[in-house]
Amino acid sequence: MASQNSSAMPAFPVPVASGSEYRAEPVVRDFSTIEEIIKYILHTRQGLSTHDCDCAGESILGFYWQASGVDKLFEQLDARLEPKIHRSEYDYESxxxxxxxxxxxxxxxxxxxxxxxxxxxxxxxxxxxxNDARIRGFLASIHELGTADIKYESKICKQPDVSFGQAGTLPSLVCEVSKSRQYIDSSDGKIRVALIIDLQNPGMKKAWVSLLAADDSSSSWVQHSDLFHDDDLDQQPAGQVDLYLSDFVGLAPGIPAALCRPSTAEVAAGSIGNPAIVLTYERLRAIFRRARHLHSPTEFTMEGGDREENPYEDAERRVAEARNEERAEAERRVAEARIEMDRRLAEMDRRMAEMERRVAERRLDTE
Incomplete structure (x- = not known):
């Protein structure tokens, strides 16, 4: 049910203030019924297709709703408006x-x-x-969990862009194109890492990366608004984002210490461990440049290294290689069989010749 609180709306939660990045402010409305919400959304969606913003008509609706009724609200909105709602979120504090x-x-x-x-x-x-069976077990337990709802003890209700973790648990790693530290602080550290990509929009000339990690019971910025691409720079920034095995499997017991994300104190002491994945700024630039080219191909070009292998071509290549290997193996086996057959025939000829020689000798002896 709707709350009657009419105090000022909190700002839409964002972790990174890049300065020139476009973000839509929430449109604040008061609703008394779910029908009013649905009617407003349907009316608003009619105008989004003609919106000329680079964000493809972004519109964020914010309104008060009591926590006791939010599950029922989302159930009804999902049933009736799911294709029309790109993202939903609930702030329990406000x-x-x-x-x-x-x-x-x-x-x-x-x-x-x-x-x-x-x-x-x-x-x-x-x-x-x-090679280590334990490590293979941990890696095999990691699943891509997509944009599924993240709900935890009436503290957090959000939907990430990308998430990874083990089945039946909160995802340990979430990835966002512009979102917040609330994932870690509101999950009691069960979500271990939030990887955040900020894109300048409109303009699409700059991009930043931030990494927020659980450190004890709170979160801390490992990297904060690090610029990894700027069209106006002659030389692009160098750097990397390190992701550890513990970022993907959370607090699962038995992870070797070297494969766990080091704490702030350990990093200060010079210990960095062994990251499982190194996401270089060069790789992030390639992802960004390719994305904006596909967004606006007449305005932006790609560099040679930005092009990715076509997965279908790669699959066809692997199939062709496998067939060639099978063909070569079959030809090798045929050749070996022929050699063996020739050897046996030669052995039979030798034995026949030996038998004929002995028969001839016996005839001479009897004469």
Missing amino acids: ETVYLNIMGESTLHYQVQSRLRDYIKDCIAKLLATA
Whole structure:
């Protein structure tokens, strides 16, 4: 049920203030019934298609709703409006619902999907090459959990862009294109890491990365608003984001200490451990440049290293290589069989000749 609180709305939670990045402010409304909310969303969506913003008509609706009724609210909105709501969130402290009813931009989608695919590929490669059975077990337990709702003890109700973790638990690592530290602080540290990509929009000339990690019971910035791409720079920034095995499996027991994210104190003492995945700024730049090219191909170009292998072509290449290997193996086996057959025939000829020689000798002896 709606709350009658009419105090000032809290700002839409954002962790990084990049200065020139576009962010829509929430449109604040008072609603008494779910029907009023649905009617407003349907009316607002009609105008989004003609919006000329680079964010593809972003619109964030904010309104008060009592925590006791928020689950029922989301159930009804999901049932009746799911395709029209890109993102939903609930702030338990202010009893505020945020609904992002925009159409997702190509830029946003391409960045999150390529970041997700890169992390998944890295995990698959680690699993294929790991020699330690324990490590293979941890890697095999990591699943990509997508944008599923994250709910925890009436403290957090959010939807990340990308998430990774073990089945049946809160995701240990979440990835966002512009979002907040609330993931860690409101999950009692069960969500271990938030990887945040900020994109300048409009403009799409700059991009930043931030990494927020659980340190004891609170969160701390490992990297905060680090610029990794700027069209106006002659030389692009160097750097990397380190992701550890513990970032993906959380507080699971038995992880070797060297594969766990070091604490702030350990980093200060010079201990950095062994990161499982190194996400270089060069890789982030390639993801960003390719995403904005697909968003606006006439305005932005890609560099040579930005192009990714076509997964279908790569699959066809692997199939062709496997077939060639099978063909070569079959030819090798045929050749070996022929050699063996020739050897046996030669052995039979030798024995026949030996038998004929002995028969001839016996005939001479009898004569």
